[in-house]
Amino acid sequence: MPLALLPELSEVRDMLRKFTQRELDPISDIIDKTGDVPPIAREVLHKHGFLGMRLDPAHGGSGASLAQYCLALEEFSRSNRVFTLIMDATSGLTPMAIQQHGTAAQKAKYLPGLSDGTSYMAFGLTEPDAGSDSASMRTRAVRGDGGWIINGRKHFINGGDIADSVMVMTVTDPEKRARGGISAFIVDRGTPGFSVTRVDQTMGSEAVRLAELTFEDCFVPDTALLGEAGDGFKIAMGSLTKGRLGVASSCIGVSDKLIEMCVEQASVRTTFGQKLSERQAIQWMIADSAAELTAARALTYQTITQYEEGNDVGSAASMCKLLCSEMVGRIADRAVQVHGGMGIVRGFKVERFYRDIRHYRIGEGTSEMQRMLIARDMFKNGRVTHL
Ligand SMILES: Cc1cc2nc3c(=O)[nH]c(=O)nc-3n(C[C@H](O)[C@H](O)[C@H](O)COP(=O)(O)OP(=O)(O)OC[C@H]3O[C@@H](n4cnc5c(N)ncnc54)[C@H](O)[C@@H]3O)c2cc1C
Structure with missing residues (x-):
């Protein structure tokens, strides 16, 4: 019996798989050919109720659980990472932070547009001199008349060039920093003093771009503060913990797809009069991949289930x-x-996946930072939180 995220979700997976093949794969081909995301990508996700799926129905969402969301990421990533990014921008780091910590007015202002496809959000934590060590950020917000004045620079912000609003982490008390001195603000595109100053293309899909955002005496009203002043670091780290389960799910989806492609290829390709599937060297590569995927999936599903049961x-x-x-x-x-050679030909899915998955070891906390967090827990608590 295949591993199930939650038994009741197995039918949902079938539905998601068919939707991905029927609706998303043709759009993925367009994305690969043009290096751009056509409007239909968001429209299709909207039409089928996936935009803002984790948001409360009161705000236009479907109230989906983290398990349902992660399952969707797993299936959509089999097609193209771009779809998982749209999901994140409308149901991930920033949207969920607003749902959890926002005022009624902030929720009413920002959340409905995410579900109906009219708005898009980004997450602004990283700076040129503060990546892994994000608490050393320099972007400052100081009190102004009736609000705050932000100065500084963020970079590597996914979707920052097209986002309608960005959640921006700033230092409000340099003495306290991560311990109550960092605050989160929601800054809207078009706010004077806020501009996109660079857009980087990265290894992987050309359609995925990271933006540099610059804030020069950018005034935001008190109503732009998310949560209490000083809560920003806690809010950002809480978002990233859940985000990491989303990243894990996306990696599982791509891995599953690649193994499936390997089995298909090995079953049809003949060399020296025999199918590749009959060669031990090929079998072992596929077996190693399948074993690793099964173990990683079991851990991830268990962790998602524990989150759903209310555990840290x-x-x-x-x-x-x-x-x-x-x-x-x-x-x-x-x-x-x-x-073989087919695996490195541009336009072939294996080649794109190979480039496209490299960033997973960097974004939302590098592998080294994850090891640091795990080790910290081991030394503090003698075990990993909630296993
Ligand atoms: C595709 C992609 C999308 C991204 N999207 C966003 C986004 O939307 N919003 C956002 O805010 N950020 C985003 N980022 C930024 C990302 O979070 C940072 O790149 C990441 O946290 C690493 O920071 P850095 O690039 O400055 O590397 P650095 O922090 O300079 O690290 C460089 C290397 O040194 C290692 N290292 C650093 N410190 C230590 C240490 N103490 N011990 C051992 N090794 C260490 C790191 O693990 C890494 O290998 C994105 C990045 C990528 C690649």
């Missing part, structure tokens, strides 16, 4: 992110090998 999954989520992001790198590498 802190460093267990780090373990999932670490294991799954490192695993997908090995599986993509083996997939290229099994496909």
Whole structure:
């Protein structure tokens, strides 16, 4: 019996798989050919109720659980990472932070547009001099008349170039920093003093772009503060913990797809008069991939289930992110090998996946940072949180 995230979700997986093949794969081909995300990508997700799926129905969402969301990420990532990014921008880091910590007015202002496809949000934590060590950020917000004045620079912000609003983490008390001195603000596109100053293309899909955002005497009213002043670091870290389970799920989806492609290729390709599937060297690569995926999936599903049961999954989520992001790198590498020359031909899915998955070991906390969090928990509590 295949591993199930939650038994009641197995039918949902079938539905998601068919939807991905029927609706998303043709759009993925367009994305690969043009290097851009056509409007239909968001429209299709909207039409089928996936935009803002984790948001409360009162705000136009479907009230989906983290398990349902992660299952959708797993299935959509089999097609193209772009779809998981749209999901994140409308149901992930920033939207869920607003749902959890926002005022009634903030929820009413920002959340409905995420579900109906008219708005998009980004998450602004990283700076040129503060990546892994995000608490050393320099972006400052100081009190002004009736609000705050923000100065500083964020970079590597996914979707920052197209986002309608960004959650921006700033230092409000340099003495306290991560211990109550960092605050989160929601800054709208078009706010004077806020501009997109660079857009980076990265390894992987050309359609995925990271933006540099600059704040020069950018005034935001008190109503832009998310949560209490000083809560920003806690809010950001809480979002990232759940985000890591989303990253793990995406890695699982790509791995699953790549293994499936390897089995198909090995079953039809003949060399020296025999199918590749009959060669032990090829079998072992596929077997190693399948064994790693099964173990990583079991850990991730268990952790998601524990989250759904109300447990703090802190460093267990780090373990999932670490294991799954490192695993997908090995599986993509083996997939290229099994496909031979075809595996490195531009326009062929294996080649795109190989480039596209590299960032999973970096974004939302590098592998080294995940190890640090796990080790910290081991030394403090003698075990990993909630396993
Ligand atoms: C595709 C992608 C999307 C992203 N999207 C966003 C986004 O939407 N919003 C956002 O805010 N950020 C985003 N980021 C930024 C990402 O979170 C940072 O790149 C990441 O946290 C690492 O920071 P850095 O790049 O500055 O590397 P650095 O912190 O400079 O690290 C460089 C290397 O040193 C290692 N290292 C650092 N400190 C230690 C240590 N103490 N011990 C051992 N090793 C260490 C790191 O693990 C890494 O290998 C994104 C990044 C990528 C790749």
